[in-house]
Amino acid sequence: MDLKILKYNAGNIQSVLYALERIGVDAIVTDDHDEIRSADKVIFPGVGEASSAMRYLEERNLDSLLKDLRQPVLGICLGMQLMCKSSEENNTECMGIFEEEVKLFRPEISRIKVPQIGWNNIFDLHTPLFDSVPEKSYCYFVHSYYASLGSHTIATTEYVLPYSAALHRDNFYGVQFHPEKSAAVGEQILRNFIEKI
Amino acid sequence: MLTKRIIPCLDIKDGRTVKGTNFVDLRDAGDPVELGKLYAEQGADELVFLDITATVEKRKTLSELVKRISHQINIPFTVGGGISSVEDVSVLLQQGADKISVNTAAYKRPELLGELEKEFGSQCIVLAIDTRKEDDGEWYVYLNGGRTKTETRCIDWAIKAVSLGAGEILLTSMNHDGTKQGFALDITRQLSDKLSVPIIASGGGGAMKHFLEVFGQGHADAALAASIFHFKEIQIPDLKHYLAENGIEVRR
Numbered sequence: 001m002d003l004k005i006l007k008y009n010a011g012n013i014q015s016v017l018y019a020l021e022r023i024g025v026d027a028i029v030t031d032d033h034d035e036i037r038s039a040d041k042v043i044f045p046g047v048g049e050a051s052s053a054m055r056y057l058e059e060r061n062l063d064s065l066l067k068d069l070r071q072p073v074l075g076i077c078l079g080m081q082l083m084c085k086s087s088e089e090n091n092t093e094c095m096g097i098f099e100e101e102v103k104l105f106r107p108e109i110s111r112i113k114v115p116q117i118g119w120n121n122i123f124d125l126h127t128p129l130f131d132s133v134p135e136k137s138y139c140y141f142v143h144s145y146y147a148s149l150g151s152h153t154i155a156t157t158e159y160v161l162p163y164s165a166a167l168h169r170d171n172f173y174g175v176q177f178h179p180e181k182s183a184a185v186g187e188q189i190l191r192n193f194i195e196k197i
Numbered sequence: 198m199l200t201k202r203i204i205p206c207l208d209i210k211d212g213r214t215v216k217g218t219n220f221v222d223l224r225d226a227g228d229p230v231e232l233g234k235l236y237a238e239q240g241a242d243e244l245v246f247l248d249i250t251a252t253v254e255k256r257k258t259l260s261e262l263v264k265r266i267s268h269q270i271n272i273p274f275t276v277g278g279g280i281s282s283v284e285d286v287s288v289l290l291q292q293g294a295d296k297i298s299v300n301t302a303a304y305k306r307p308e309l310l311g312e313l314e315k316e317f318g319s320q321c322i323v324l325a326i327d328t329r330k331e332d333d334g335e336w337y338v339y340l341n342g343g344r345t346k347t348e349t350r351c352i353d354w355a356i357k358a359v360s361l362g363a364g365e366i367l368l369t370s371m372n373h374d375g376t377k378q379g380f381a382l383d384i385t386r387q388l389s390d391k392l393s394v395p396i397i398a399s400g401g402g403g404a405m406k407h408f409l410e411v412f413g414q415g416h417a418d419a420a421l422a423a424s425i426f427h428f429k430e431i432q433i434p435d436l437k438h439y440l441a442e443n444g445i446e447v448r449r
Contacts, residue, residue, distance in 0.1 A: 011317060016292050018267050048318060064386040113395050113418065114342045115320055117365065138200065138448040140273060142320045159199055180351055181273045181295065183237065 001194060003027040004039035006066070009056045010046035010078055012178070020182035023187050025194055033065055033146040036059040040069055041194070045180075046078035050102070051090035054082060063095050070072060072197045073172050078166060080174030089145050098167045098174065100150040107160045108114070115144040122177070128196035129166065129189060130171055137185045139165070139177035145175065173197065200448045201440070202242035203411045203433060204397060205426045207232060209248045209278070214427075226316050230265050236426065237272045238432040239381035244270065244288050244446060245298070245350065245367070245421060248278030249342075261335070267293025275367075276325050290317060298323040298367055301340040304347070304354065305342045307361055314362025324363035326351060328384060329371040336370075336384045336422065343371050352387060359392050366423065369399040377403025380411040380420065389416035397421050405431060405439045412445050 005016055007029045025042070028035070036042055038094045042068060046053060057063040066073065075083045082094050087102035089111075094102070105114045107126035121136040139157075144162040149156065154167035157176070167174040173193065208215040213227045225231055233244050246266065248259050263276055276289050277298030286297050303309050303324060313322050327339045328351040336351040355366055368388060370381035380401045384430040389396040395418035398411045411417045425431045437447045 011321070012295075013288060014291060015267060017294070018293055019271065021268065024270060030303050047320065109417070110393075111390065113393055116199060116419070117320065117366070118202050120198065141199075178273075181271065183271050187271060 001025065002038070002040045003043070003194070004036050005029045005042075005043045005045060006036060006062065007031040008053065008060075008062060010053050012046040012047040012077070012180070013045050015178075016043060016045045016076065016180045019186070019190060023191055023194075024083060025190075031060065031062060033061070037069070037168055039071060041197070042066075042069060042073045043193075044073060044075040044079035044083070046076065046082070048078050049089060050078065050081060050087040050092040050145070051096070053078060054092050054094060057082070063138060067097060070171055071076045072193065074193050075172070075174035076180070077176060077178060078145060081147060083167070083172060083174050084147050087143055097172050098147070098150070098169055100147040100152060100167060102145045102147050102165055104145050105160045112160060115142060116159045117142050120157050120177075121161060122155045122157050124153075124156045127168050127173070128176075129168070129192050130155065131192050131196055133185060133188055133192075139179070139182040139185055141177045143176060147174075172186070198446045200446045201417070203240075203398075203408070203436060203447070204243045204245055204246060204419055204421040205236045205241050205433070206245040206399070207421045209246055209249050209259075209262065210424065211252070212262050215249065216318070229262065230269055232427075233266060233270050233274070236433065237270050238240045240437055240449065241272065241433055242419070243272060244274040246274060246276050247298075249439070250275070253307050256285070260292050263289050263292040263294050277323070277325060278399040281309070283316055286313055286317060290321065296321045296323050296365070300325040300327070303358065303363075304338065304340055304349075307357065310358055310361035310363055314364075319362050319364035319394075322363050323365045323367050324355070324358045325367040325369065326355060326392070327369050327371055330381070330384070339371060350388050351384060352391065355388050355392060356415045363394065365397060367397045367399060370401060374399070375400030376401050377425070379403065379407040380415055380417070382410060385411060385415040385417050389418065395419060403430075405436050409435060409440060409443050409445060410441070
């Protein structure tokens with residue numbers, strides 16, 4: 001398995017690499033176009049701010065490279081959001097792989113904190129990405145912006161409102177939570193991406 | 198629903214856990230990685246590693262430890278203890294830490310919070326505050342591990358710190374720490390209701406009902422404890438079962 005992790009100006013890339021190591025999978029972190037294009041599968045991780053990440057990708061043509069990939073791609077957190085149509089975070093035009101739009105949580109009750117930090121459950125699970133993952137499993141989330149529900153939603157979570165915990169279109173998958181930090185459930189999801197997708 | 202979090206804290210010196218532990222089933226209970234891994238398996242939601250090493254080799258041992266932790270532990274963890282610069286934080290995050298906590302250094306130079314927020318995002322900045330309620334009924338900020346009193350009210354510092362970039366507050370009540378008589382419900386609730394970021398309550402957790410109180414009356418988002426977990430006075434699965442039975446959403 002030739003697995004590549006896209007390197008760009010976002011945090012948490014190392015955590016994804018270590019999580020893969022824990023389940024016995026080797027991966028290479030790279031921003032080399034040829035290496036990404038020739039990979040069997042690609043992971044597009046990220047923690048950070050949408051507009052600066054998008055600008056960084058565009059300057060290196062990594063956005064068009066990602067959009068043209070035909071092998072399975074898994075976006076994580078900011079990675080998933082950048083694969084959507086747009087983000088309210090500094091009004092950023094994103095890649096448009098998923099039609100869903102990314103919006104800011106606007107709770108009406110002040111006691112609901114933004115960002116959402118912690119463990120929340122995922123439900124209405126579809127696709128083999130969630131094989132052997134029970135409905136209402138808990139995953140670890142850290143985010144202020146969310147992707148709305150839409151035709152590409154394959155998992156739902158509720159915080160302020162129901163939103164997309166995961167998206168899927170063709171060879172592209174995205175998860176809002178951090179599988180690399182979501183204990184055994186997260187490891188199962190990473191394993192599914194490696195083995196079942 | 199977003200759950201309330203249970204966070205064991207491990208004090209580290211020279212790469213080893215400081216407080217004694219009661220884990221006969223561990224090969225090496227002094228190894229923070231082994232202990233942390235056990236807590237993760239038992240259902241801890243996050244871990245905090247607090248380094249109290251004072252030697253010059255501190256930076257190197259800590260970054261090596263963080264690397265070992267992130268290789269082996271599959272839940273989020275925070276690292277704290279003497280962090281005072283963007284460079285300190287950069288090393289720890291690169292080694293795989295999810296969050297870092299700052300305390301005295303941020304109070305002395307509040308711009309540090311803004312620098313960290315700009316560089317890494319507020320989601321990885323935990324501001325630790327040690328606070329004590331004085332005879333005048335106000336909660337004041339203490340520095341240097343509780344040795345130095347300031348004239349700043351806890352609530353004022355917390356509000357300022359969040360506006361500068363702190364993404365979470367780890368609030369330790371010195372009046373309650375070590376007493377096992379329960380958390381400081383009033384100041385925890387005051388901060389939680391006033392601030393838009395999560396509050397981690399610390400200090401005083403000695404019985405399961407104290408956790409129920411701090412989540413219920415105290416409006417805490419997370420609760421942190423050390424020795425009661427290390428000495429198995431409370432087991433994490435039992436605590437979560439108890440909280441769930443009493444209507445608190447927890448991950449199980």
